[in-house]
Amino acid sequence: MGVKMRGVKVMNKIRLSVLVIFCLLVFFVSLGRWDLWGPDEPRYAEVAREMLISGNFVLPHLNGEVYFDKPPLFFALIAFSARLWGEMSSFAVRFPSAFFATLTILLTYLLGKRLFNQRVGFFAGLILATNVEFWWLAHRANIDSTLTFFTTLSIAGFYLGLRYPGSRLFFYLIAFLSMGIGFLTKLQVAAIVPGLTLLTFMVATRKFSLLKDWKFYLTLPIFLFIVLAWIVSAYQLGGSQYILQLFYYKTSAMFFKEVSHPKPLFYYFEAFPAGFAPWFIFFPSALILAFQNPYRKQPEVIFLLGWFITNFFFFSLSKGKRELYLLPLYPAASLLVAFLWERYLSFDQDKLLQKLVRVPQYLLLGILTLTALALPLVVYKAPSPIASNYIFALPLSFLILGGVAFVFFNRFIYPERSFLGVTTIIGLFFLFTATFILPQINQSKSAKPFSQKVAALVKDSDKLSFYGLEGAEFNYYTGFIRVKRFYQVEDLKKFFLTREQVFCLIPKKTFNQIQGKTNIPLYPIISEKIGRQEILLITNCQ
Incomplete structure (x- = not known):
């Protein structure tokens, strides 16, 4: 038993190390190779720069005027990053996003390990790191990567508190502390996403004991204290106009009125598949599996479904919509797809699991093959700055084709290798994009x-x-x-x-x-x- 436990611990360290190294390569290597692009990046960087100049970290300013759109924490993180790296560079401005994206991936691994097993957590971390929207926002000075870490930590804290009564006080403390910090990052959504997830889980499982637990009410004031302490400070500096603008006109009003980013009701039904690409190919299969017996009765599966589905429909009801608003749901989607793959690898003779995984797998391999064949031509035909990377596109195409062949020939004998092969191919493609393509696009995007x-x-x-x-x-x-x-x-x-x-x-x-x-x-x-x-x-x- 001791030898087995040591083996589990060693594998845990190996998988954590692989995820950290993977994130360093995919997120950080080329993080500062292009300038800040509008509309959000230079705006947030300027707010942080003015914070450093004024020393006011409570009330954000833009162009010397009070900035009503967002609370101060994310801008303070950019300012701290600039101090840490010694300059307000593109790398320093984007560093908080990449840093918290990495923490979210590690947290998703740990949560997956607690919900199911190490392999689910490891797969979920890789899936989260290699979907388009999460990778892109890890390279952007946008708030949402940071917000996603705090919503995920809060959700994990509540669930683990329910699951482990002996550590309930600790986990609830983490949940409310994270919710409070998340509130200073992007206001109400930091409480809404965990709240809806928890409420859905309690209703679906009929476990309302949380509402009678004194530990829940003992830790709730931590969230209230963080929020109220900042509101009082902001009110003293900005007055009632700042509070009203921030808490209603710039946030809550978007739910009821088409204040900004108006989109139709079903917008996210097309935006999420594009954002969660290429792993969305497996997502319908993951949902089908989750609603099959015996999985649909498992608390862990119910928890993930509630996290994703309830919040997805909540965001769909909002009048204002952007693709990045769904990012706090991506860890749940990644865990569902990872669970599908883990079940397939554990029961590879199951006919339903074979269909649920192999059909989208062949589709993905076909897409990757077409991408590899088309990539050199697309780069060559692109405008002149991008076309200069034609010589780099050729070896990448050969690598992708080689990876596709590796995945194809290992899909039956070593199916886990085929999964790792796909993530490697996607990671290489993202690394190529950040290293060669985006710096060339910068010539026409940078101000x-x-x-x-x-x-x-x-x-x-x-x-x-x-x-x-x-x-x-x-x-x-x-x-x-x-x-x-x-x-x-x-x-x-x-x-x-x-x-x-x-x-x-x-x-x-x-x-x-x-x-x-x-x-x-x-x-x-x-x-x-x-x-x-x-x-x-x-x-x-x-």
Whole structure:
């Protein structure tokens, strides 16, 4: 028995080490190889930069004005990362996202191990690391990777507290502490996702003992204290307007009104398959298995289904939708797919399991083969900066084809190798994308080169204005704070009616629309296409 336990512990350490190394390669190696891209990244980086300048870590500011959209924690993490790495670089700004994405993968492994066994946890960690949306957001200075860690930790804490009564106080403490920190990251959703998951599990299993447990009520004040302490501090600095804007107009109102990102009711039914690719191919099979006897009666399976399905429909009811809002559900989806694979490997003679795994497996191998064959041609035909990576696309294609062959020939004899082969292929593809493709796309997406030209010409933020754009990327890359923003032609006209030379950044399309309405001469100096729109720097003097 002792030898067996030692073997389990050794395998646990090996699998944890593999996940850490895999995340280091897939998330961190090329994290800073391209600039911050709008709309979110430079905006969040600028809020963090202004935090460092002002020393105010309670009330976020953007362009010198109170920033109502998000609470302060994520920006404080970026500021801390900048201090840690010695500069406000792309790597430092994205580091919190990659760091918490890695922690989420390790947490998913540990949760899978507790729910089922080591292999489920290990597979789930690899699946989570190699789906498109999670990988992409681990490379972005977006809040959602960080939020997902705290929602996952909170959910895990509640479930493990129910499962292990002897450690219940500790797990509830972790759950509410994580929920409170998550609330400072992205407000209500940090409580809603764990709350709906827990409620669904209690209703489905008819286990309402939690509501009578004094340990639950003893630890609940931890969450309340964290939230209220910040709200009081924010109210003292920002007043009732800040609280109302943050807690309703910028968050809750999105559920009831089409404030921003309006999408139809069934939007997530197409967005989730794309985001969870390529593993979504196995997700319908995972759901079919979960609803089969005896699995549908297992508390662990009920827990995962409640986590995913209830929250999926909750987010679908919201008027405002974005693909990344579903990220807190991705650990549950990964665990369900991992459970499917583990059952298949444990009972490979089961006819239903063979169909549930092998049919989507063949489909995935076909997609990977077509990708490998098309990749060199796609890169070669791409615009010139990307086409220069044609020479690197060829060996990657051969590696993918070799991996597909490896998976195909091991699918019966060593099926676990076929799973690991697929994750390796996907990991290599993501690494290639981050190392070669995204830095080339950066040439047309980055606002940095144009901002440097603007800063060299303007030199003083008082003489610069924005019209028809938020301009956070230009705040960040010029270093200017308190740049005037105009949305009415008359306000812009007043700004230009001065004897000294002043400037304005404006989309070219907008400039063409207002040019005849100002009745004053406006002179374009420089322009550059950034992403999909061309931006002009205009002035009142030739």
